[in-house]
Amino acid sequence: MDDKVNLAEKVGQLDKPYSPGIVGYLNDFKLQVVKVQGRFVWHSHEDTDDFFFVLRGRLTIHLRDRDIELAEGELFVVPRGVEHCPEADEEAHVLLIEPKRTPNTGDAGGELTAEEVDL
Amino acid sequence: MDDKVNLAEKVGQLDKPYSPGIVGYLNDFKLQVVKVQGRFVWHSHEDTDDFFFVLRGRLTIHLRDRDIELAEGELFVVPRGVEHCPEADEEAHVLLIEPKRTPNTGDAGGELTAEEVDL
Numbered sequence: 693m694d695d696k697v698n699l700a701e702k703v704g705q706l707d708k709p710y711s712p713g714i715v716g717y718l719n720d721f722k723l724q725v726v727k728v729q730g731r732f733v734w735h736s737h738e739d740t741d742d743f744f745f746v747l748r749g750r751l752t753i754h755l756r757d758r759d760i761e762l763a764e765g766e767l768f769v770v771p772r773g774v775e776h777c778p779e780a781d782e783e784a785h786v787l788l789i790e791p792k793r794t795p796n797t798g799d800a801g802g803e804l805t806a807e808e809v810d811l
Numbered sequence: 812m813d814d815k816v817n818l819a820e821k822v823g824q825l826d827k828p829y830s831p832g833i834v835g836y837l838n839d840f841k842l843q844v845v846k847v848q849g850r851f852v853w854h855s856h857e858d859t860d861d862f863f864f865v866l867r868g869r870l871t872i873h874l875r876d877r878d879i880e881l882a883e884g885e886l887f888v889v890p891r892g893v894e895h896c897p898e899a900d901e902e903a904h905v906l907l908i909e910p911k912r913t914p915n916t917g918d919a920g921g922e923l924t925a926e927e928v929d930l
Contacts, residue, residue: 696887718862743837768815
């Protein structure tokens with residue numbers, strides 16, 4: 693983790709949607725890449741904001757009162773405690789930044805909860 | 812700051828190199844875009860790692876023992892306490908993430924020290 697990181701190369705090491713891989717750390721935060729395809733689960737994170745930056749494709753972040761539509765080169769930070777549900781019709785590649793040990797499914801849990809995996 | 816952020820649009824609002832603009836926050840961190848052209852100053856941050864992601868162009872991060880050469884889509888996290896000096900021959904656009912109130916020139920200070928400005 694003491695060298696540069698090419699995010700497209702790291703995304704290429706992911707084998708399925710919604711299984712993020714850790715590519716580095718920033719203090720107590722993990723830097724992750726993830727493939728998004730289909731609809732995730734509604735969830736929130738009580739203790740942290742949640743950073744999404746679209747590297748490729750298009751991502752919708754559903755909020756209870758509106759949708760955030762992100763194209764390549766656009767980011768959105770979901771405020772702590774705010775329910776959200778990511779979705780992409782076609783495969784999208786996303787950079788995520790959250791504190792270490794933040795579960796991807798937040799308060800929802802369930803079968804889409806992913807282990808923390810270093811790429 | 813409760814809407815999405817298009818980073819290329821934000822970079823377009825910057826008027827000169829090495830004057831970063833804040834485009835959002837992630838917990839206690841500021842998300843900044845900056846134009847890099849020419850050579851910055853050698854400095855370090857005793858209390859924090861320092862995140863660089865190249866949005867456009869090429870960026871060299873000089874370390875005392877080697878150079879990190881970043882192209883578009885590549886990132887590097889300078890570990891806390893490590894001296895570094897960013898440089899770009901041609902204008903490059905970079906996303907920076909650091910804790911709020913982290914000075915851009917770290918321990919070096921001087922005339923390149925920038926105010927925190929919201930875009």
